[in-house]
Amino acid sequence: MSLEQFFTDIKDEIEKDLNRKSAIQEIEHQFDSTIIPYKSTINEWINCSPNQLISSIIEKGANGQTVYEIYHSFTTKLAGLECKQSQKERVHNKFVEDSIYVLITNRYFLAIANGFINDPIDIPMVTTPQDVGVIMTPTEIAEILRLDKIDYQAYLLALLRLVDTIVEYTTTTVINESVASTGSKSSNYSIAIINSKIVSKLQNGFQLLDLKNDVLRKRYDSLKYNSQRLNKIVYDLSLRNLITTKGEVN
Amino acid sequence: MSDFASTIFIPARDNLRIKQDDREGVIRLCRDITSYSKKGIFSLHRTISEDELIKELAGYFNVLSDRLAKIQKNYPENMHLRGTISGAVEELIEFFTFAFYKYNFQLLRYDVFLKMIQILINGDDVEPIVQYLIKSESLPEAIEPHIDFIDLADYLMGIFDCTGEIMRMCISQSSQSTGDFELKATLNNYRFLQKLYDQYVLLTQHYSGISINRGVFDDSANSRGNISFTKKLQVFESSLKKIESTLLDILVSDKEII
Numbered sequence: 179m180s181l182e183q184f185f186t187d188i189k190d191e192i193e194k195d196l197n198r199k200s201a202i203q204e205i206e207h208q209f210d211s212t213i214i215p216y217k218s219t220i221n222e223w224i225n226c227s228p229n230q231l232i233s234s235i236i237e238k239g240a241n242g243q244t245v246y247e248i249y250h251s252f253t254t255k256l257a258g259l260e261c262k263q264s265q266k267e268r269v270h271n272k273f274v275e276d277s278i279y280v281l282i283t284n285r286y287f288l289a290i291a292n293g294f295i296n297d298p299i300d301i302p303m304v305t306t307p308q309d310v311g312v313i314m315t316p317t318e319i320a321e322i323l324r325l326d327k328i329d330y331q332a333y334l335l336a337l338l339r340l341v342d343t344i345v346e347y348t349t350t351t352v353i354n355e356s357v358a359s360t361g362s363k364s365s366n367y368s369i370a371i372i373n374s375k376i377v378s379k380l381q382n383g384f385q386l387l388d389l390k391n392d393v394l395r396k397r398y399d400s401l402k403y404n405s406q407r408l409n410k411i412v413y414d415l416s417l418r419n420l421i422t423t424k425g426e427v428n
Numbered sequence: 429m430s431d432f433a434s435t436i437f438i439p440a441r442d443n444l445r446i447k448q449d450d451r452e453g454v455i456r457l458c459r460d461i462t463s464y465s466k467k468g469i470f471s472l473h474r475t476i477s478e479d480e481l482i483k484e485l486a487g488y489f490n491v492l493s494d495r496l497a498k499i500q501k502n503y504p505e506n507m508h509l510r511g512t513i514s515g516a517v518e519e520l521i522e523f524f525t526f527a528f529y530k531y532n533f534q535l536l537r538y539d540v541f542l543k544m545i546q547i548l549i550n551g552d553d554v555e556p557i558v559q560y561l562i563k564s565e566s567l568p569e570a571i572e573p574h575i576d577f578i579d580l581a582d583y584l585m586g587i588f589d590c591t592g593e594i595m596r597m598c599i600s601q602s603s604q605s606t607g608d609f610e611l612k613a614t615l616n617n618y619r620f621l622q623k624l625y626d627q628y629v630l631l632t633q634h635y636s637g638i639s640i641n642r643g644v645f646d647d648s649a650n651s652r653g654n655i656s657f658t659k660k661l662q663v664f665e666s667s668l669k670k671i672e673s674t675l676l677d678i679l680v681s682d683k684e685i686i
Contacts, residue, residue, distance in 0.1 A: 181535060181623055181624060181627050182627070184535060184537075184538070184627075185627045185630070185631060187538070187580065188580065188584055188631065189631070189634065191580045191581065191645060192635060192638070192645040192647070195581075195644050195645035195646065196645070196646070196647060198644075199644075199646065262579065262643065262644055263507055263576060264507055264510045264642040264643055264644060265642075265644055267507045267508060303432040304432055304435050304436070313432075313436070315435050315436055316436060316439065316440070317435075328439075328443070330439070330440045330443040330444060331444070331447070333440070334440060379432060382433070383432065383433055383436060383437035384437070386433060386437045386438065386441055387437065387440060387441050387444060388441065388444065388445060388448070389444075390448060394444075
């Protein structure tokens with residue numbers, strides 16, 4: 179075989195792969211742009227105190243059908259691209275994980291908003307016939323996104339991202355309450371104990387897994403630090419008798 | 429708590445264990461492919477009779493046939509293991525390209541390589557593959573390859589390793605030198621590698637950030653893939669220099685004899 183011909187073929191293949199990469203990046207970029215409004219809403223909620231959440235949730239909460247349509251639309255576009263499967267796989271996984279993250283984070287904030295209407299606060303961990311659960315289950319996800327098979331890896335990764343969001347929400351709320359303190363004790367401080375219990379239960383759940391040295395394990399390692407931070411916040415608030423509204427997660 | 433765990437984490441654990449078992453299965457298959465490819469290369473380096481070599485190669489091909497068929501079957505659900513499979517595939521390419529080069533003094537065509545792998549995956553008779561590599565007899569017609577886990581990029585990386593084997597062959601040729609034949613063979617090998625090296629260098633001048641990840645080309649400087657490619661090119665260059673030294677030694681020795 180002619181070496182020149184072989185290397186000409188190599189150059190052709192490189193050009194094709196670079197073009198494919200551009201095409202796939204374009205779709206990824208479009209997906210990110212489409213998801214941005216949902217992430218902006220989540221950022222708004224992070225800055226909204228628990229007892230003020232309910233109106234914004236009703237107005238801006240993500241609709242399962244809409245998230246499904248976005249997910250389905252982009253996975254269909256992705257399937258239509260003439261790319262190598264290994265190129266598509268990474269992006270497809272990202273679509274799944276991001277869609278799940280949007281859904282479970284919306285669920286979390288919905289459950290918190292519902293819970294803080296009442297005193298004492300009582301929130302179920304998973305959905306019961308009486309009340310919506312704080313953690314959307316893989317079965318619920320599969321139903322909304324119409325997945326043939328539950329992608330547990332993507333679900334668990336999204337769950338770990340939710341924990342980051344929960345911690346951020348806790349610190350932001352406590353800071354906002356402290357800065358705005360008027361002397362009267364606020365039920366919003368209870369978010370710390372609620373979130374601490376949620377994260378603690380999630381941590382117990384993750385310990386049931388046989389995590390290998392992969393991306394899931396690396397992301398899980400940050401969970402313990404998040405858990406410690408929440409415990410410290412709860413301790414500080416309790417010490418100052420700032421948690422006045424009882425909260426339970428069951 | 430038990431409700432929560434049984435709803436989410438027990439099924440997740442079961443699912444992840446299945447994936448982990450699949451992954452370990454693929455890794456074992458890849459190790460076998462790497463192992464038997466290396467055995468094949470060792471056989472090619474030995475001075476043994478043609479019949480004996482044919483017998484050994486056929487044995488290796490039969491094992492490779494079984495392992496490759498299993499990977500082909502499992503690949504659709506284990507695409508994330510493409511990187512692991514690439515390592516085994518490169519070793520396989522090294523084996524096939526070296527075998528073909530040793531008896532034909534040419535680069536094995538990529539499309540022909542794929543046909544041979546398809547024969548192995550189909551579980552067909554391996555004899556035509558051996559005959560093709562060693563005696564240039566034709567392969568069966570109507571073999572249409574459909575292999576998802578091998579790409580042209582893997583082939584480019586595998587050829588790097590083949591150059592190392594050619595260098596080793598040159599060194600062992602020279603140490604048994606008994607006359608013009610070996611010198612000529614070493615000289616021809618040197619010229620082939622020189623042309624090949626020039627082509628690789630031209631490629632890097634055109635795509636300075638060339639890299640390969642999971643069988644896909646990219647052009648991004650200082651990426652892990654680019655560093656890996658550059659190192660392989662440096663190893664290739666040092667192989668060339670070793671052969672140059674060998675040639676100089678032979679030439680000087682010959683003059684001393686005269």
